[in-house]
Amino acid sequence: MLFSRKLHRRLLSAPGAALATVMFAGLLPAVAQKPKPQPDVLVLQNGDQLTGKFVREVGGTVTFHNDVVGDVSVPWAKIKELRTGQSMAVLKKGLHAGKKTPDSAIPEGTLSMQDEAIILTAPDGTALAPIPVADAQYVVDKVTLDKELRGHPNFFQGWNGSATAGATIVQATQNQYTFNGAMALSRTVPTVSWLNPRNRTTADFNGSFGKITQAAYTANGVTTPALTIKSAIYHADAERDEYFSRRFYALAQTAFDHNYALNLDLQQIYGAGIGFTAYKTPKQELNVLATIQYEKQLFLNALPGENQNLIGSTYSATYAAHLPKGMNFSQQVEFIPAYNNPHAYSATETNSLGLPVYKSLSLTVGTLDTYLNNPPAGLPPIKRNSFQFQTGVTYNIKSKY
Template sequence: MLTTMTRYMPRRMNARVASLLVLGVGMGLKAQQAAPEKDVLIFTNGDQLSGTMVRSVGDSVVFNSDMAGEITVPLKQIKDLKTHGAFAVLKHGVPVAQSRKVVPAPVEITTDTLTVEETPQVPSQTVPMKDVALVVDEKTFKSSLTHDPSFFQGWNGAVNLGTSFTQATVHGGSISTGISLIRTIPVIPYLRTRNRTTANFLENYGVLTTPPVLSGTGGDVQAKTSIMHADAERDEYISKRVYVLGTVAFDHNYAQSIALNQLYGGGFGWTVFNTPLHQLDLKADAHYQRQGHFDPTLNLNLFGSTFSEAYRRSLPYKMVLTQTAAYLPAWNDFNAYSANGSLNLAAPLFKRLSLNVTALDSYINNPDPGYQKNSFTFTTGLTYALK
């Protein structure tokens, strides 16, 4: 029929039609050649899924199926999985410096073994799956392991804000604000942590004014609250759970006569456990502390330690509970010890927005005369997750 139709067309139009047909066939062949081959996952019961392998961590494989989406499959259910893309195979106990030299290549995974296919750069080898810690795609491997991100990349955290105002015979208000930042390298959460950087800032400020008619004085009387805390910590992991740390912290507490408390130290930390359900860290350091009081004659230069713990727990409905506690003895002045603790509950409201309830308790054994040793703050507000 095409021949009959073109017989009655002008020659110029015949040429155009022929060119379009050739171009269409060429593009179709090129698209067919460019389409990547699919990985095929064969289960032990004979079922199959086509798609792309994402990664393998521990005793399971993450597979992006064309039909079922991203799924996690235990190794014991996999008969065979052969990839067409290149993957880096990282083994248990191999130092990071040596792992960085791994050359990605296609792999084949079974229940018990992993085989690296031979390429011009990589010889074929078979590894027992029990020795494999992680199998990660070439792009992720190069971006997260062979190259460190810049200082401005990889940060996560949250910003919170709470306020209250009173306008009556007694008038005033308060504001609580804070920001928490964390950066873990590698930035991919399922890779073994090499280092971690945290930074926190918290400010609770309030003023309540009582007029002379109620205060019984010749002028307004103001009750002031000002509690500020800022800290930063760098952790360098020397094993999967143990790390060395450097820390710095600054505190101001109007309720405890602390003009500015400065702390600079270093020590060790231990991640006792870290699962999606909960995490517990224990830390100990040695530090120099400059304890600055409202009365400069009471200022102290202290050499002491910090013994602390931090616990995180995931609760139903995506709520998260975090708790911290620290004890700070001073070795050159046993009377100048202090302690602090916090409890925070975050409940999600909408997307990145959460409701938070926080209780803070701070204790100093040697405040200025007339000041109480203990300071307790309870705040509620909104938290916005940065990522």
């Protein structure tokens, strides 16, 4: 303690204080003088110039962020000059990059573009061979490339999708209410479209429930009992895809359906098969698949022999498109035959159109058409087809991975 007090007095003495001041004064400029990264620069053919951050280039279109105007998309043909201070990676056309792609196959460095050629400068100052902009299919920053190419999101990361809810309520001679909701989630790894997928997981739910009620009444001495009409349709499914090439994948799936209108209590499907990405661009994608599956059908108030244990398949086509002005359209068509009972087949078609409203909110309109060829007899007579038209407000879920 005595030694500490003496040291403290010495530091507070004039020579000690001066020495401490000099030492800290020498450190402060070093911290304050830490250089800030220079902004990227984009010069258009008409002479306009933007400073900010180069985000990416996909399929010939450059995305550049400016703090004032936000994200700007410009084709290579309208760019006179581009300079970045961050390290970028160029994926050339014809290169299907994957987890095992060596680093040497992907040129990296700070980027400059002029006269329709990209020049990358390595950290040691060496300029790599020029790359014609026509040969650069994707240009992304080095950090993003490493995260997507070598990393893997955990179970709670990388999900995109939507959640929709809608309702109709009527109070009159008959009271009516209908509620409908849907949720669709999808995660593809890597999470970006410019790398080949390794796996994909999807989960979907769509349901509606409603009632029409009318109180009992007496007229002309005749009493009409209370009336209740119910509607309930639910669908849920999940699928896991494992890619063994850029377009082909193996899959396992399960699906559950309840349709009160078709007298279907529960239909269960467990299957496996193969899928194929028939068409894919940044704006559109078409997938087709075929499975072999076990299917169990349980009907409401079923008589002996009406419930079914089936061996069959699902043949499906799924199409998604990003339309102008932020609209999105999706469609799925399924045909489900049964091989041990040719009459026990079914089919479904779903369509959905999302119209952006505000930020992550959109208005969704859609249809769900279901056909079941073997519903049991009932009163009133059971139709084989049910059709729904749904509207609702949708919250779009976007991954931040």
